[in-house]
Amino acid sequence: MIEFALFGAGRIGKIHASNLVRQPGVRLKYVVDMHVPSAQALAQMHGAQLADVVQALGDPAVGAVVIASSTNTHADLIIAAANAGKAVFCEKPVDLTVARSRESAEAVRRNGVLCMIGFQRRFDPTFAALKARIERGEIGDPEMLIVTSRDPGAPPAEYIRSSGGIFRDMLIHDLDVFRWIMGDNAQTLHATGSCLTDSAVREAGDIDSTAVTIRTKNGLLCQINTSRRAAYGYDQRFEVLGSKGMLQAGNVRPTEVSAWSAGGISVDVPEPFFLERYRQAYAAEMAHFVEALTKGTPVRTTIEDGVRALELAELATLSWKKGMALELRSDGEIEAMTEA
Known part of the structure; x- marks a missing residue:
């Protein structure tokens, strides 16, 4: 069983949570969002717990994270999750600056963790x-x-x-x-x-x-x-x-x-809109990420992408x-x- 923490309980976070819990051998353990009512509602929907960043990344039972929070948090969360040894799925973009994106990629390489970026159109x-x-x-x-x-x-x-x-x-x-x-x-x-x-x-x-x-x-x-x-x-x-x-x-x-x-x-x-247009793509990319975690296959959309x-x-x-x-x-x- 792979336990996940989800960062971001907004529109895209809800989509990823729904697709994630459909995967076999997966459990959504934590939902993290500054807007507590949104986080609480999403956590209750999927049997998860509310948490903050420190609790979610500090739990050794958590093997992977999904980052669906605001763009200005992506790089910090990628780096923190990689340093904690967690596999990472992160929505695009990695960051709003190239320099910070490269720092994130370096943290992923240095820690040897799996990292996939959410370019759903490929799926x-x-x-x-x-x-x-x-x-x-x-x-x-x-x-x-x-x-x-x-x-x-x-x-x-x-x-x-x-x-x-x-x-x-x-x-x-x-x-x-x-x-x-x-x-x-x-x-x-x-x-x-x-x-x-x-x-x-x-x-x-x-x-x-x-x-x-x-x-x-x-x-x-x-x-x-x-x-x-x-x-x-x-x-x-x-x-x-x-x-x-x-x-x-x-x-x-x-x-x-x-x-x-x-x-x-x-x-x-x-x-x-994109929620309807890429409904199948969002489901397929999350299934691909879980497959990469369980079978060790390479991800199609890397942090280098x-x-x-x-x-x-x-x-x-x-x-x-x-x-x-x-x-x-x-x-x-x-x-x-x-x-x-």
């Missing part, structure tokens, strides 16, 4: 199937990736102010998809953006619409377009052009029923602010960036 059945077909050579060598990622609406301004900005908060998933699908590292990146959907976003110091172009070290190309507003639902899709053809991964809709009439043909709009995605997010942020394309001259070394 989406449609996206994973597309990746498998690329690996089987169905479209030859991938040459270009085009990603569309649009939220139904912007989050509250209070959240935006502490989120690290759209590139770290929203596009970090798309940047991870780029690395995963193309299997290459970025060399040049140009990011631009505007505030087109909500003046509150501008007042919070951020943008809500972006366009990012990436060229890899091997000359592969990627374009990512994102928006905080899609009136028709949560729009998540991409296509990969290869030397022998193209693969597309489309949206998920509540049903696949289509209506045909003299007035036209209609289908359901996409799922309303988290660091690399954040490096690209920071690069994109700087590109947008400077209004120019930037080059990553040394892989992973953002300090070495120069004008392209």
